[in-house]
Each structure stands twice: as structure tokens, then as C-alpha cells.
Amino acid sequence: MKKRLLSLLLLCTLVFALSGCGEKTLLNKKKPVSLTFWHVYGEQAGSPMDLLVQEFNRTVGQERGVQVQVTGMSSASQIGGYLKDAQSGGKDVQEMPDLFTCHIIDALELGEDNLVDWNEQFTPDELSDFIPGFLSDGTAEDGRLLIFPVSKSTQLLMCNGSGFDRFSAATGVGYEDLATWEGFYDAAGRFYDWSDKPFCALDYPIRAVELNALERGSGDFYTENGWYDTGNAVFKESWMQFARSLAQGHVVVSDLYSNTQVMTGDVLSGLGSSAAILYYNDTVTYRDGTQEPMDLRVLPMPKTAGADALMTQAGVGLCAYRTTEQKAEAAALFVRWLTEAERNLDFVAQTGYMPVRSGAFDAITDYDNFPAPAEGYRQLYAALKAMREDYTPVSEPRFEGYYGRVSVLYDGLRRLQQELPKRAAAGEDIDALAEETWELLCSIH
Amino acid sequence: MPEFLLSKLKRAKPSMRRRLLLYMGALAALLLFSLFAVLLLLGQLKSPREEMKKSLTFQMEAFRSDVTSLWRNVSVMGVHLSEDMTALIEERVKDFDALSGSADALEQLEASMLGPLCQYVQQADCSGGFVLLSVSLNPDAAADSFSGLYVQRSNAEHTTSDLLLYRGMADIGRQHRVMPHRKWAQEFCPADFPGLADQLEAASAPIERACRTTELLTLPGTTEQAILLSVPMVGADGRVYGLCGFSVNQTYFSAHHAQPSAVSSLACVLSDAAEGLDIQKGLLTYPAGGFCFVPDELLAEKSLRGGLSAFVGTELSFVGISEPFTVAAGDEAPHDLTVLIPKSDYDRALLKSRLEAAGVLMLLLFFAVSCCLFYTRRYLRPILRDIERLKDESGGTQMTFDELQPVSARLRSHEQTITVLETEKLDLQGQVEHMQSQVVDTQEQLDDSLAEIRRLAYLGKKELDPADYQKFLEGYAKLSSKELEICAALAKGLSARQCAEQTGNALSTIDTYRKRVYGKTNIHRVRQLRLCYALMQLEQAEQDK
Numbered sequence: 001m002k003k004r005l006l007s008l009l010l011l012c013t014l015v016f017a018l019s020g021c022g023e024k025t026l027l028n029k030k031k032p033v034s035l036t037f038w039h040v041y042g043e044q045a046g047s048p049m050d051l052l053v054q055e056f057n058r059t060v061g062q063e064r065g066v067q068v069q070v071t072g073m074s075s076a077s078q079i080g081g082y083l084k085d086a087q088s089g090g091k092d093v094q095e096m097p098d099l100f101t102c103h104i105i106d107a108l109e110l111g112e113d114n115l116v117d118w119n120e121q122f123t124p125d126e127l128s129d130f131i132p133g134f135l136s137d138g139t140a141e142d143g144r145l146l147i148f149p150v151s152k153s154t155q156l157l158m159c160n161g162s163g164f165d166r167f168s169a170a171t172g173v174g175y176e177d178l179a180t181w182e183g184f185y186d187a188a189g190r191f192y193d194w195s196d197k198p199f200c201a202l203d204y205p206i207r208a209v210e211l212n213a214l215e216r217g218s219g220d221f222y223t224e225n226g227w228y229d230t231g232n233a234v235f236k237e238s239w240m241q242f243a244r245s246l247a248q249g250h251v252v253v254s255d256l257y258s259n260t261q262v263m264t265g266d267v268l269s270g271l272g273s274s275a276a277i278l279y280y281n282d283t284v285t286y287r288d289g290t291q292e293p294m295d296l297r298v299l300p301m302p303k304t305a306g307a308d309a310l311m312t313q314a315g316v317g318l319c320a321y322r323t324t325e326q327k328a329e330a331a332a333l334f335v336r337w338l339t340e341a342e343r344n345l346d347f348v349a350q351t352g353y354m355p356v357r358s359g360a361f362d363a364i365t366d367y368d369n370f371p372a373p374a375e376g377y378r379q380l381y382a383a384l385k386a387m388r389e390d391y392t393p394v395s396e397p398r399f400e401g402y403y404g405r406v407s408v409l410y411d412g413l414r415r416l417q418q419e420l421p422k423r424a425a426a427g428e429d430i431d432a433l434a435e436e437t438w439e440l441l442c443s444i445h
Numbered sequence: 446m447p448e449f450l451l452s453k454l455k456r457a458k459p460s461m462r463r464r465l466l467l468y469m470g471a472l473a474a475l476l477l478f479s480l481f482a483v484l485l486l487l488g489q490l491k492s493p494r495e496e497m498k499k500s501l502t503f504q505m506e507a508f509r510s511d512v513t514s515l516w517r518n519v520s521v522m523g524v525h526l527s528e529d530m531t532a533l534i535e536e537r538v539k540d541f542d543a544l545s546g547s548a549d550a551l552e553q554l555e556a557s558m559l560g561p562l563c564q565y566v567q568q569a570d571c572s573g574g575f576v577l578l579s580v581s582l583n584p585d586a587a588a589d590s591f592s593g594l595y596v597q598r599s600n601a602e603h604t605t606s607d608l609l610l611y612r613g614m615a616d617i618g619r620q621h622r623v624m625p626h627r628k629w630a631q632e633f634c635p636a637d638f639p640g641l642a643d644q645l646e647a648a649s650a651p652i653e654r655a656c657r658t659t660e661l662l663t664l665p666g667t668t669e670q671a672i673l674l675s676v677p678m679v680g681a682d683g684r685v686y687g688l689c690g691f692s693v694n695q696t697y698f699s700a701h702h703a704q705p706s707a708v709s710s711l712a713c714v715l716s717d718a719a720e721g722l723d724i725q726k727g728l729l730t731y732p733a734g735g736f737c738f739v740p741d742e743l744l745a746e747k748s749l750r751g752g753l754s755a756f757v758g759t760e761l762s763f764v765g766i767s768e769p770f771t772v773a774a775g776d777e778a779p780h781d782l783t784v785l786i787p788k789s790d791y792d793r794a795l796l797k798s799r800l801e802a803a804g805v806l807m808l809l810l811f812f813a814v815s816c817c818l819f820y821t822r823r824y825l826r827p828i829l830r831d832i833e834r835l836k837d838e839s840g841g842t843q844m845t846f847d848e849l850q851p852v853s854a855r856l857r858s859h860e861q862t863i864t865v866l867e868t869e870k871l872d873l874q875g876q877v878e879h880m881q882s883q884v885v886d887t888q889e890q891l892d893d894s895l896a897e898i899r900r901l902a903y904l905g906k907k908e909l910d911p912a913d914y915q916k917f918l919e920g921y922a923k924l925s926s927k928e929l930e931i932c933a934a935l936a937k938g939l940s941a942r943q944c945a946e947q948t949g950n951a952l953s954t955i956d957t958y959r960k961r962v963y964g965k966t967n968i969h970r971v972r973q974l975r976l977c978y979a980l981m982q983l984e985q986a987e988q989d990k
Contacts, residue, residue: 030793034709034736044599044609044627046668057738058760069736071700074600082600094700095734260625264615279627281666287616288548289582289631 025064026326032065033330038072038100040079040316041151041351045279048350052338060337066330071097076316077403080106087114098323099331101316104138105398107146116320118145121332130339134356137395138317147317148335150344151275151353154311154393155204156383157184157302158276159269160262160284161295167191167268175299181212184302185241188250191268200251201258203272205242205413206406207312208301211394213238215304226399230442239441243434246413249421253413263294271301273314277352277380282373296376300383303391311391315353352380354388361388405444412440465825473813493798494751497791501753501766504706505784508713509770511702512782515570515693516772519674520656522569523690527652527676529561530576534678534686541686544592546584548614551592554578556617558594563608563623565691566596572671572697573597573611576678577633578687579645590632591645593687596623598697611664628666637665641675641688648677648685655679656690656773658780660717661726670695672715672728672780674773698728709735710790714783718769721745722756722783737787739763755788762788895986901979909976913967917977920966928965931958935971936978 027033041049053068061067072094074082079102086096087110107115118138119127122145127135130149138147157178168174171190177183188199202208213221218234228235245251254261258270259279265286270276277298283291303309318338320331338344341357348355349367365385370377420433459467534541537557544550558576566574575595582592595612609626610618612633618625635642640659648655659673671694678686704713709732716727722744731737744756749764756763765785772780827845834844835853844850924932934944941959945952968974 030789032710032738036736042668044597045666050668054741058740061738062760067736067738069731069738072600073696078600255619256624257627260615260627260629263629264625264631266615281628281630285631287552287614 026329027065027333029063029065032061032067033326034067034069035098035327035330035334036071036095037068038074038079038082038097039070040074040076040101041275042278043073043075046073047278048347052343052347056334056337060333064330064333066333068099068334072100076101076103077407079316080109080403083110096321098327099318099320099334101150102147102319103316103396103398103403104140104147105400105403107138107319108140108398109400110319110321112140112142112144112146114322115144115146116322116328116331118148118320118332118335119143121328122148122336126336129341129357131356131358133313133393133395134317137313147319148339149315149317149356150335150339151348151351152313152315152356153274153353154314154384154387155207155271155301156274156380156387157200157269157271157299158259158262158280159297159299160265161297162284162292163265163268164297165295167194170194175297178299178302180305181208181241181302182305185245185250188245189248192248192250195268198249198252198267200269200271201254201261201267202251203254203258203270203276204312205246205251205253205271206409207314207396208271209235209238209242211301211310211312212241212304214310214394215307217307222397222399225445226397226402227405227445228441230438236438239438240431240434243437244430246417246437247420247430247433248424249417252417253410255414273352274354274380274384275315275352277376278350280376294373294376296373296379298376298379298383300387300391309387309391310394311387313393313395349377349381352377354384361385408444409441412444413437416440461829462825469813469817469820477809492751493795494749494753496798497764497794498751498753498766500708501784501786504704504708504711504713505766505768505782507706508704508784509768509782511704512715512770512772515702516658516674518570519691519693520676520773522565522571523656523674523676524653526562526565526574526576526689526691527678529565530558530689531678531680531686533557533561535680541580541684544578544580546582548582551578551580551582552614552617555592555594555614556620559596559613559617559621559623562594562689563596563621566598566608569691570693570701571691572694573692574690575612575633575673575692576687576689577641577645577675579685580687581632583632589636590634591687592632595633595692597626597692597694600696628664630665634665638662638673641673644675644677645685645688648679648688650677650679650683652676652679653774655775657775657777658772661728664692664694670725670728672772693728695728699730702730703733704730706732706735708732708786710737711735711784711786712737712739712763714739714781714785715770715772716781716783718778718781722767722781722785727781727783737763737785739785756783756785764788764791898979898983901976902983904976906980909973909980913973914977914980916967917974918981920962920968921977921981923965924962928958928962931955932962932966932974932978935959935962936975938975 037053039049041047050070053070057067072079072082079100082094083096083100083102083106085093127145131152134149134152135145137152138149139145159175159178164175171194173187173190177187184200191197191199210221213232213235216234216238218232218238221229221232221235223229230236242251246253252261252267254270254272257276257279258267258272259276261267262270263281263284265284277296280294280296282294284294285291301311318331318335320328320335322328338347339356341360344355344357345360345363345367346369347353349364349369350371355361355364361384364381367381416437420436424430424433534554537554538544538550544554562574562576573596575593577591577593580592581590583590593612594610594617596608596618597611599607599609608623610623610629611626612630614631615625615629633641638659639662640657644657644659655677657675659675661670661672663670671692673690673692675688675690678689680686698715704711711732712724713730714722714724714727716722716724719726723742724739725741729739738761740758740761742758744758744763746767747755747757749755752766753764754767756765763785764787765783767781767783769779770782831844831846831849835849835856844853921932930948931944934947939947941952941955944950945955948955963969963974966974966977968977
């Protein structure tokens with residue numbers, strides 16, 4: 001009798017427990033919840049992300065009662081500032097969005113407690129499908145997953161093919177010469193001599209210097225306060241290599257985005273995010289109005305000869321501002337839908353990013369739905385594939401205030417690059433000019 | 446028939462319960478009527494469709510006001526921009542046609558124009574501004590392009606954002622810290638800006654009346670949609686230098702013209718006039734903090750009751766109102782303003798309204814039933830109980846209503862009276878029965894007497910001489926009343942003594958009268974008298990029959 005009672009009790013417990021495991025949702029189709037969304041995909045131009053949001057609203061969002069509204073589009077470098085402004089509030093400032101893309105450092109500045117921990121919304125099994133390195137990029141020190149990976153980018157060299165062909169024909173420099181930093185800077189010098197124009201505009205020159213230094217074996221060169229150890233000789237040598245080229249006008253720090261300088265014919269190439277491919281026009285337009293086809297060529301980032309190559313692992317992810325449990329669930333629904341394998345592949349393939357699911361990158365090899373110019377995209381993914389195979393990814397620094405200091409550095413370099421080439425042409429010592437840029441870096445704390 | 450029913454009703458005498466029900470029903474109807482009348486007077490009694498129409502009309506007025514203000518601002522600023530740019534051209538350019546193909550000359554002109562243009566863009570309610578010159582760096586007509594400047598807000602949703610150079614010479618932009626747009630191009634290609642070439646061709650003074658807007662166009666290289674308002678730049682000699690104006694794009698419009706509304710799920714659209722609604726050809730904005738997903742497909746417009754329109758898509762439908770709106774003075778065709786909400790919300794509002802009405806009615810019904818039950822339990826039943834108690838012989842001592850105590854007392858008094866009367870009635874009935882039995886006995890005696898009379902008459906006929914009987918009759922007719930009385934008593938067989946006792950006379954008196962009777966009737970013996978008397982009565986009875 002006791003055994004029967006015990007069995008009955010256990011059965012009841014099990015039934016209650018299992019009924020508690022049923023899917024409980026806070027979403028209501030009849031009362032849809034709206035999520036405002038700021039993103040950085042396709043700033044100034046529009047992107048497939050907006051189309052995906054439309055599709056989500058039309059399908060799953062409609063069925064489950066979630067509506068996503070894109071209320072802001074900016075760049076990865078600007079969105080952090082806009083988010084901070086929105087969080088602070090005030091007149092003429094937009095309200096804080098429910099969902100946004102940003103770097104982990106921006107997320108940390110917003111406050112971990114103010115953000116949704118995606119670990120609470122996704123099961124470990126679901127998360128195991130994503131590339132671990134991408135997940136760790138968005139994870140805070142206490143283990144909270146604040147940035148959900150949607151796409152990742154790296155830096156690539158994008159070249160005006162038409163112009164390079166003329167340059168190559170005139171000087172014998174080929175694309176293969178751009179495989180190493182040495183070859184790259186040498187080609188830059190030869191192009192400057194040939195055309196009197198900078199060869200390349202770099203969007204993130206400090207990152208190129210960092211990777212170069214690491215490849216050379218500099219070791220850790222970050223200080224405790226999130227800047228650079230100026231006593232690191234290898235780091236300085238890498239910097240000076242870049243600085244000498246900058247001082248002579250062979251390369252420049254891009255005025256805003258390298259792609260516009262390539263499109264206006266001011267430079268022959270741009271070293272920037274793989275996602276910049278979305279913005280390249282089909283033609284290059286020179287000052288006098290003449291145009292020629294862009295014939296975009298995409299090459300892997302140069303590496304240090306004889307060293308293990310490194311590539312940056314960049315890119316924002318999705319972050320949700322913690323407001324209500326219903327909105328957190330709605331955000332998770334959107335993110336889950338957005339990162340479904342096939343959809344994620346389509347999205348990244350049209351925006352120049354890398355997919356975030358394990359094994360998804362290989363599928364791009366056979367992908368045949370690239371937007372125009374398809375050849376440019378094919379080259380982009382060929383370069384990315386080569387880098388995935390030969391390069392080791394390195395995450396970006398995540399020190400507080402780091403990107404503000406980087407911005408100060410770039411503004412200083414932009415000022416210097418206006419005068420240093422003239423002084424170099426006037427016969428001043430190149431190393432001394434380059435030393436001025438180093439002093440600029442050292443002056444930033 | 447109604448008269449018949451009325452008269453029937455008038456004649457009808459309903460029970461207390463029915464009468465009460467009737468009066469309660471009439472009272473409830475009166476209360477309901479009063480309630481509806483008050484609600485009607487206060488304007489609270491409207492159909493949900495009317496409410497929806499009113500709400501959407503109010504929203505439309507707010508939207509129209511906002512859009513009118515926006516385009517008035519842009520038009521006025523456009524006219525000022527045109528005047529300034531025209532003055533600048535006339536001041537700096539001696540031979541306008543010589544600008545074609547001259548990069549240096551155009552660069553100088555654009556450099557002088559960029560600063561003022563940026564100031565105008567920062568001040569105007571717009572996402573960008575442009576100056577389109579009717580010259581080109583490519584003098585070759587086949588190139589089909591126009592030089593000029595087009596600056597845009599970098600992130601139109603942020604008011605503090607920088608400006609970008611969307612069209613124009615890149616170096617000029619960089620010098621003014623107006624960086625080239627990611628989809629920069631040096632010149633305007635008319636094919637990319639539908640309508641501008643036509644407006645340039647039709648441009649003329651006065652410029653205030655020549656303000657025109659384009660249809661909603663997708664800015665080349667981007668997915669951003671915008672409406673451009675252009676104003677011709679006309680020189681003093683009537684020469685048209687080009688167009689200038691401002692653009693309002695989707696991002697800016699939705700960010701800076703969020704509508705004040707209590708309805709969160711609402712969309713307001715400024716679109717090209719067309720059959721149906723296509724938001725791909727319209728600028729869309731929402732309430733502050735609200736959103737309403739509208740699919741990017743053509744929504745067919747259908748009329749609904751109450752002046753509303755339905756906008757039907759393949760999967761989603763909406764309800765709203767639409768009206769034409771002239772954006773600029775020179776527009777040949779108006780645009781459309783549309784305010785809409787999801788049909789599901791509209792249906793839900795109708796359902797809610799109906800449920801509320803049903804709920805109110807149910808509440809009223811419940812209230813009425815409860816009142817009736819309460820009234821019945823607390824008032825009617827005690828009255829009926831008291832009435833029942835009034836019927837009880839012992840009632841009246843525990844009455845619920847004191848007002849019925851006198852009635853009860855009077856009733857008790859009446860009951861006692863009735864009891865006494867009934868007792869008396871019973872007594873009387875007993876007496877009547879007794880008397881009836883006496884009557885029966887008397888009748889029997891009478892019958893016996895008649896039988897005796899008949900027997901005597903029979904005997905008398907045999908014994909009496911007809912002449913004697915005739916003499917008796919003659920003498921009988923002459924008898925006095927007293928003598929008749931004595932005669933009747935003797936004829937009945939009473940003795941003289943008995944007659945004296947019956948009449949109260951002395952025996953001698955009786956004897957005297959007997960002698961007189963005998964003498965007058967010629968009777969000699971009492972037996973002869975009884976026979977004649979019986980025979981006479983028999984004859985009288987037969988005559989009466």
C-alpha cells in the first residue's frame with residue numbers, strides 16, 4: 001500500500017514537473033511587442049538587414065507578436081556614442097533602443113546589468129552551434145553573454161583593379177607583392193613615385209601595426225590603463241614602418257572611410273573591413289569627371305614575411321537593453337531567427353561578413369547568390385577563405401576608453417599627414433618625421 | 446385589433462405579481478431610456494466605427510498639420526536658398542555656359558556654394574539639400590549628367606550628426622569637412638533622380654510658384670527613399686541656372702516627425718497619389734514610442750462603412766483614412782496622406798465595444814434581476830406573507846408591516862361579526878327548518894281536515910236536506926264576525942267551553958252566540974252545523990280551484 005502511494009506521489013510530482021517544462025511564452029500575437037533596433041549594417045546605404053527585419057515582421061514576428069522597427073543606422077565606431085547619449089537621455093536625443101549592434105566595449109560601458117544576458121535566453125546546446133571565439137568576443141568577464149554574434153569581419157585590402165593594372169603595367173608591381181607588409185609598403189612607395197598619390201587609405205592603421213608587431217613577436221604591448229607600452233621595441237618598429245610610409249605620403253589614414261577615397265580616385269586601395277564591399281561603387285570617378293570601372297580586387301591583409309600570420313576578428317554583435325522579460329524574449333526570438341544557419345549565410349554573404357555558425361563558412365565556397373558585383377564578392381570570400389586557413393584570428397582590444405584614445409590618435413595622424421609628406425619632399429629626415437607620429441602616440445594616455 | 450387589445454387590457458385585472466412586474470418593467474424601460482438619453486446628450490453614445498473615424502480623423506488632422514508645417518518650412522527655405530544661390534552664381538560666374546567641362550571653374554563655384562548650402566541644410570527641416578546646375582563636367586551630351594552639390598545628414602535620425610557629400614566634387618567636401626558619402630558620385634544623373642530633369646525644363650519665374658516635389662524616389666546606391674522639393678534658380682534676365690532644394694528621406698521623416706498619438710500601433714504615410722497604398726512609394730512615420738508594421742506591398746483600398754477605408758494586402762490588412770495633400774505650390778498632382786491602423790486592432794476595438802455594450806446590458810440585467818429578487822424577497826414576499834397571515838385566524842400578531850395591523854384588527858372584527866351572523870344564521874335556519882316541519886305538520890293537519898271535511902261533506906250530502914243547507918248558506922251570509930268566529934269554532938268540533946277559552950269570552954256569551962248562529966242558519970244540532978260548514982268550505986275550495 002505504501003509502495004502504491006509512493007508511486008502515485010512520484011507520478012503526480014513528475015506530471016507537475018513536466019507540465020512546468022512546457023513552453024511558456026510572454027509573447028502575444030494579439031498584442032505585439034515592438035522592439036526598436038539600431039544597427040550598423042549598411043550605414044548611409046541601406047542593407048539586407050532592413051530587408052530581413054521586414055521579412056521577420058511579415059513572418060515569425062507576425063505569428064508570434066513581435067515587431068522590430070529600425071530606428072537608427074550608423075557605424076560601428078559611432079553607435080557606441082549614440083547609445084551612451086541615448087542612455088543619458090536629454091532633449092533631441094533618441095530613446096534608448098531595445099536592440100542594437102555594438103562592440104563589447106560599448107556594451108560594457110552601458111553597464112552589464114542593463115543588458116540582457118543571452119545565456120538566459122539560449123540553451124548551451126543552441127550556443128554550441130556558434131564559433132566559440134565569436135561567443136567569447138561578446139562575453140563579459142563575469143561570464144554574461146552580452147553580445148550575440150551575428151556576423152564577424154576582418155580587415156582586407158580592396159583595390160581599384162583598373163588603376164592597379166595601369167600601375168602594374170608601368171612598374172611591374174603585382175598583387176602578389178601585396179601579400180607581405182614589406183611588399184605592401186614598398187608597392188605604396190612605388191605607386192606614390194609613379195602617380196604622386198597615396199597608394200592606400202587605412203581605416204584602422206593601429207590594428208595593422210598591432211598585428212604586424214604581434215607577428216614579429218612583440219608579445220603583449222598593452223598597458224594596464226588600456227594603451228600601448230611605448231617601451232616595446234618591436235611594437236615601435238612596426239609603428240615606424242607604417243609611420244615612415246605615412247610621413248612620405250605613401251599611405252594615409254582614411255578621412256572617414258577608405259572606400260570613398262578609392263571611389264574618388266584619391267588612393268588606389270583601401271585597407272578596411274571586409275564589410276566595406278557593400279559600399280564600393282562600380283566606377284571610379286576622378287576630379288575631372290572621367291570615370292573608369294572599379295574592377296574591385298580583394299586581397300588578404302598583408303602579413304609579416306616568415307612569420308605566422310594574424311588576422312583581426314572584429315565586428316559588432318547584437319545586444320539587448322534589459323527592460324521587460326517580454327522584450328527580452330522577443331529579442332531572443334529575433335536573434336534566434338536572424339542567426340538561423342541558412343539565413344545567416346545569406347546575410348553575411350551579401351554584406352561581406354563571416355558567418356557565425358560553426359562550419360558555415362565552408363558553405364560560402366559554393367554560394368552563388370552574391371549581389372552585384374558578384375566577382376568582387378567572390379574575391380572577397382576567396383581572400384577570407386585563405387585567411388581562415390593561414391591566419392590566426394585575434395580579438396580586438398576591449399579596454400575602457402580605448403577607442404576614444406584611438407580616435408584621438410587618428411585625428412592627430414590626419415593632421416600630420418597633411419604636412420609630413422610636404423616636409424619629406426622638402427628633404428626632412430623621414431625617420432624624424434615618423435618619430436613625430438610616434439610622439440603623438442606616446443602623448444595619448 | 447389594437448383597440449381590442451387595449452380594451453382587453455383595460456378590462457383585465459392582473460394579479461398583484463403581474464401588475465408589479467408590469468410596473469417594474471416600465472420603470473426599467475424608463476431608466477434605460479433616461480440612461481441612453483443622458484449618454485446621447487453627453488456624446489458618449491456612439492458606434493465604435495464613429496469613434497474610430499473620429500480618432501483617425503483627429504490623427505489625420507495632426508499628421509496633416511505636421512506635414513504642412515514641414516513642407517512649408519522646406520518650401521520657404523528652398524526659395525531663400527534659390528535666391529542666395531542665384532545671387533552667388535551671378536556674382537561669381539560671368540559666363541555660366543563656360544562652366545561646362547571646366548573642373549576648376551566648377552570647383553570654385555561649388556566651393557563657394559557648399560558652405561551656405563550646409564548652413565541651410567542644418568537649419569531646414571530636412572535630411573539633405575542640393576544645388577543642381579544645368580551644366581556638366583562632361584560636356585558630351587551623351588553623358589547626360591548635371592554638376593552640383595547634394596549634402597545629406599550623416600545619420601538623419603540624430604540632429605547633431607555631421608553632413609556628408611552625396612553629390613559634388615569630393616575634394617571640396619573634404620576641405621569643408623563634409624566627407625563623401627559612402628555612395629558618393631560626382632554628378633547628378635537625371636535617370637537616378639526622376640522628375641528633376643522635367644522640373645528643370647519647366648522652370649520659370651516666379652520661383653515661389655515653381656516649387657515642385659518629385660515622386661518618392663530611392664536615392665541612387667542606397668535603399669533610402671526620399672521626396673525632393675526643388676525650386677528653380679532663375680537669374681534676373683530669366684536665365685535658369687538650375688534647381689536647388691531639399692530632400693526629406695524616410696529615416697529623417699520617421700525620426701523627426703513621430704506623431705503624437707495615444708494609439709501606439711499606427712502608421713502615417715505620405716505617399717504618391719495612386720490606386721491603393723504602396724509604402725514603397727511613401728514616407729512612413731509612427732507615433733512616438735509606437736510602431737505598426739506595414740508590409741512593402743501594394744495594399745488595395747476598399748471603402749468601409751462610416752467613411753473609413755480598408756487597405757488589404759496578401760497577409761495583412763489595415764483600416765484608415767486617406768486624403769489628398771498638395772506638398773508644393775507647383776505640384777501638378779497632389780500626394781496622399783494616409784493614417785492607418787491594423788485591421789486586427791480595428792476588429793478588436795469593434796469586438797471590445799460590442800462586448801462592453803453586452804457587458805453593460807448584462808450588468809443592467811443583473812442589476813434589474815437582483816433588484817427584483819431583492820424587492821421580491823424583502824418586500825413582496827413579506828406582503829404576501831402578511832396577507833396570508835391576515836387570512837389566518839391567529840394572524841395579525843406577527844405582521845411584518847405595521848401598516849397592516851389595523852387592517853388585521855378590522856378583519857378580525859369583521860370575522861367575529863361574520864361568526865356571530867353565521868351563528869344567527871344557523872339558528873334561523875334551525876327555526877326555519879322547525880317552522881317548515883310545522884308547516885308540513887299543519888299541512889298534514891289541513892289535509893286531514895280536508896279529508897275530514899270531505900268525509901263530512903260526503904256524509905252531509907247524504908244526511909242533509911238541500912233545503913236545510915240552502916237555509917244555512919243564507920243564514921251564514923248574515924252572520925256577524927263574532928258569530929262567524931263562533932260558528933267556525935263550533936264547526937271545528939270545539940265545545941262551548943273550548944270556544945270560550947279560545948276567544949276569551951264567557952261561556953254564557955258563547956252560548957248566546959251559538960243560539961244566534963243556530964237561529965239564523967236554521968241549525969238545530971251541532972252535527973248538522975259541522976256538516977253544513979264542511980260542505981260549504983268544500984264548495985268554496987272547489988270554486989277556488
